[in-house]
Amino acid sequence: MTDAVQQIDLHAGTVHGQQGAIMPAHWRDFWALTKPGVIRLVVFTGLCGLLAAPGTIHPVIGFVAILCIAMGAGGAAALNQYHESDLDALMKRTANRPIPAGRMDREAALQFGLALSGFSVVIMGLAVNWLAAGILAFSIFYYAVIYTVWLKPNTAQNIVIGGGAGAFPPVIGWAAVTGDVTMLPILLFSIIFFWTPPHFWALALFVKMDYARVGIPMMPNVAGEKSTRHQVFGYSLVLLATTLAPFALGLVGWTYGISALLLTGFFVLLAARVGFRVAGEGDTLKPEKQLFAYSIVYLFMIFTALVIDRAVVPVIAA
Amino acid sequence: MTDRPTPDFNDPEVLAQLRARQRSRALFMAGILIALCVMFYVITIVKIGVWG
Numbered sequence: 001m002t003d004a005v006q007q008i009d010l011h012a013g014t015v016h017g018q019q020g021a022i023m024p025a026h027w028r029d030f031w032a033l034t035k036p037g038v039i040r041l042v043v044f045t046g047l048c049g050l051l052a053a054p055g056t057i058h059p060v061i062g063f064v065a066i067l068c069i070a071m072g073a074g075g076a077a078a079l080n081q082y083h084e085s086d087l088d089a090l091m092k093r094t095a096n097r098p099i100p101a102g103r104m105d106r107e108a109a110l111q112f113g114l115a116l117s118g119f120s121v122v123i124m125g126l127a128v129n130w131l132a133a134g135i136l137a138f139s140i141f142y143y144a145v146i147y148t149v150w151l152k153p154n155t156a157q158n159i160v161i162g163g164g165a166g167a168f169p170p171v172i173g174w175a176a177v178t179g180d181v182t183m184l185p186i187l188l189f190s191i192i193f194f195w196t197p198p199h200f201w202a203l204a205l206f207v208k209m210d211y212a213r214v215g216i217p218m219m220p221n222v223a224g225e226k227s228t229r230h231q232v233f234g235y236s237l238v239l240l241a242t243t244l245a246p247f248a249l250g251l252v253g254w255t256y257g258i259s260a261l262l263l264t265g266f267f268v269l270l271a272a273r274v275g276f277r278v279a280g281e282g283d284t285l286k287p288e289k290q291l292f293a294y295s296i297v298y299l300f301m302i303f304t305a306l307v308i309d310r311a312v313v314p315v316i317a318a
Numbered sequence: 319m320t321d322r323p324t325p326d327f328n329d330p331e332v333l334a335q336l337r338a339r340q341r342s343r344a345l346f347m348a349g350i351l352i353a354l355c356v357m358f359y360v361i362t363i364v365k366i367g368v369w370g
């Protein structure tokens with residue numbers, strides 16, 4: 001290990017993150033607490049909502065709006081990890097997070113999460129507008145309380161309803177520019193909302209033992225693999241209809257329409273492969289892994305197509 | 319249970335690592351505060367319309 005601090009175990013006294021670390025946490029652990037990988041997607045969809053909105057926003061204020069969305073998402077992620085530290089310690093995928101690994105005190109994570117969340121909402125309200133700040137505050141509450149505390153441990157529909165938490169950023173970005181919420185941002189919300197179940201259940205199909213071990217009622221463990229696979233396919237069809245709706249309603253042009261058809265059509269094909277197969281013992285679950293990987297790329301591409309259609313094509317045409 | 323031995327803070331090496339950790343956190347916090355000051359300043363300038 002290159003970090004001298006790690007050469008001597010300075011995080012002693014921690015049992016699955018419950019007793020708290022003796023050393024003050026490294027700033028890199030606070031960074032890890034914000035789930036930077038998730039923030040990347042949140043920032044991107046928020047930025048796309050902002051760019052797709054009609055009207056203009058000063059670049060500095062636009063930057064602040066995106067920064068606030070990122071800080072809010074980071075704060076919510078910290079609160080999520082504060083609440084789930086005991087479960088995280090039991091799952092291979094999450095055991096090395098700062099709290100379960102014993103590198104950070106739970107209280108420090110709580111304070112950091114609350115401060116970051118509160119700060120993001122107040123700055124958004126003061127610098128941008130209070131509608132965007134209100135939606136941001138609700139999205140943090142939705143993720144940290146409704147999803148993490150209530151839905152996730154209690155229902156197999158946790159991902160379906162909880163998907164709303166990750167769907168707010170484009171709405172916030174839009175509201176930052178226009179100060180209101182119209183049909184298109186609601187459809188953008190719906191795209192992420194209906195994208196979430198096939199995305200997460202593809203993951204859950206190949207890490208279901210992790211979830212089963214800690215008693216989280218993920219769909220494959222509750223309804224069984226067959227039902228989950230059918231639902232993955234079913235939601236992909238709903239996603240297809242949702243992504244085509246902006247074009248059908250005349251809110252976007254051909255660039256988006258054709259892109260949405262091709263990108264989501266491929267998504268449905270991958271989902272069909274997952275939806276109608278039976279995985280035996282020793283199966284490498286390649287189709288599930290491919291769907292999960294493509295679903296991430298897909299979201300980036302569909303929102304890129306939207307921005308090109310709404311912000312780039314009109315400029316070129318003019 | 320994953321109990322680990324408590325570090326000896328009388329050990330100069332451990333103490334030096336503790337100080338290094340505190341220093342890096344302090345510098346990081348200073349960076350954040352300076353960035354916030356600059357951001358608030360720029361937001362204010364934009365809001366009062368100096369840059370249109």
